């Protein structure tokens with residue numbers, strides 16, 4: 312395929328990046344992000360899972376590129392999604408905690424200064440849809456329809472019951488506590504919906520329908536499964552596949568992953584049937600690492616889990632497919648991050664983001680045109696205490712409340728050997744990069760899930776919905 316490389320300078324962007332014009336592509340591709348929720352690094356076939364087959368998800372890796380060093384910008388759901396959808400480190404705009412279920416609080420979510428990837432792509436004529444979990448605010452002003460999405464089917468809070476008979480609250484006005492956010496009926500745009508299927512199956516069904524309905528125009532689909540996030544709920548047809556797993560929590564987890572995998576398989580089938588697979592760029596990743604105790608996920612051999620900045624919290628299953636453009640079956644091991652998805656979409660559609668973005672267009676790197684590392688460094692800030700991490704190609708530094716750990720992350724991905732005491736010049740160089748990055752951040756803008764009680768005291772009318 313002939314490729315014409317252009318260097319596009321985007322005014323207002325903090326980065327110059329290579330845009331690629333593909334001679335055989337008349338228009339920019341459809342874009343699909345499939346986001347799993349709390350999926351362990353090693354719980355997909357393409358990362359070596361043995362007890363949970365994922366033939367559907369693995370198709371993306373076989374058709375495209377597996378990013379073995381794929382990261383997200385935060386170790387829990389909400390801030391990670393804020394980074395993903397804006398292409399910016401969420402700490403630049405204070406989205407540094409998991410938002411509470413607070414339907415009366417307009418500040419609990421994305422500030423109006425931020426442009427979502429959906430809003431960006433609408434500017435390029437895309438039809439935009441989100442299915443599943445939002446978790447970027449529950450106030451009406453934070454609704455996906457107000458944030459660039461033409462279509463929304465799902466729920467607004469950070470998790471949900473999977474069986475529709477457990478969705479016993481009609482809408483948020485019947486909520487009386489944080490946990491009630493898991494029990495509301497689903498929403499189709501502004502309307503309460505009566506779902507009858509297991510939630511993962513429902514979102515897969517809707518994804519297939521969205522693609523069929525929008526096959527004649529460019530579309531952006533953000534398929535944000537809540538699987539395999541807690542509560543651990545799987546239907547019998549999926550559980551039956553895993554009778555060989557004795558641990559009941561792991562068995563349920565496997566069934567939840569398998570349901571998602573079936574849905575992804577069906578979505579890929581639909582794209583092929585409609586002959587859209589050559590014109591659709593697909594990303595698959597998890598929003599954070601597996602919370603191994605909560606849902607029995609598996610991040611091995613990575614150390615740590617969701618919520619922390621060892622690799623198990625932030626390095627996630629990550630694969631990218633674009634048939635005919637990206638090489639099939641390639642493994643790419645330079646560090647990349649979820650923020651790159653926005654930058655890639657902006658470059659492909661020649662849209663200029665409103666704000667400076669932190670990602671890079673991944674295509675030249677994944678095709679092999681560009682050999683250098685995509686990022687000088689990747690950065691993380693923790694939610695409450697003094698907690699920071701930085702990753703370069705060679706090194707990873709984690710600083711928390713007086714402790715400093717430095718790992719030769721390329722050779723020591725298990726983070727076993729802290730070499731902070733003998734690092735020489737590497738340590739101050741990383742500290743310098745981190746200090747420069749911190750200058751662009753603002754304090755957390757709202758209280759989060761961990762401050763639920765404090766928030767209740769400050770907002771005694773939080774769940775008072777009397778007219």
Ligand code: CA
Nearest residue numbers: 348349388598
């Ligand atoms: Ca999550």
